[in-house]
């Protein structure tokens with residue numbers, strides 16, 4: 001039986017989000033809590049609404065918005081409100097962050113693509129084996145089996161590389177980015 005179980009883990013984009021929180025040093029969740037908004041999961045109670053304000057605030061890593069009173073804030077505003085000093089994000093840092101997010105999305109989409117190709121070739125190979133038991137002369141079945149064994153090593157290696165890219169902490173080691181990131185950066189230079 002050919003089993004393909006690509007490694008699981010947090011998606012590269014959520015890993016990026018967490019790395020960014022650490023880099024920027026301001027988590028929207030923590031800032032909301034510090035400013036007196038009760039946080040439940042990915043929603044928060046609005047401190048500015050009167051009554052019935054439970055979980056009316058949606059927030060991302062950068063901005064928060066109350067669906068009831070339309071209160072909005074970003075991490076910089078909240079940090080300043082708490083008397084924290086905020087370093088504005090440099091153009092370089094913002095560009096690096098945008099690039100990092102795009103790389104994460106690319107790794108995720110390639111991983112999905114390669115896994116699905118691997119699985120579909122594996123399924124064909126299984127069918128081919130069954131066919132060959134009854135029809136050992138079937139050229140089509142031999143061809144399907146050959147296709148799988150021919151591609152298997154390459155696809156497995158690609159999945160390993162992509163999983164490594166997902167697991168690596170390339171964002172925090174910008175001085176020594178993984179080879180894949182460099183390769184991707186070179187082909188996506190804009």
Ligand SMILES: [Zn+2]
Nearest residue numbers: 046049066069
């Ligand atoms: Zn509100």
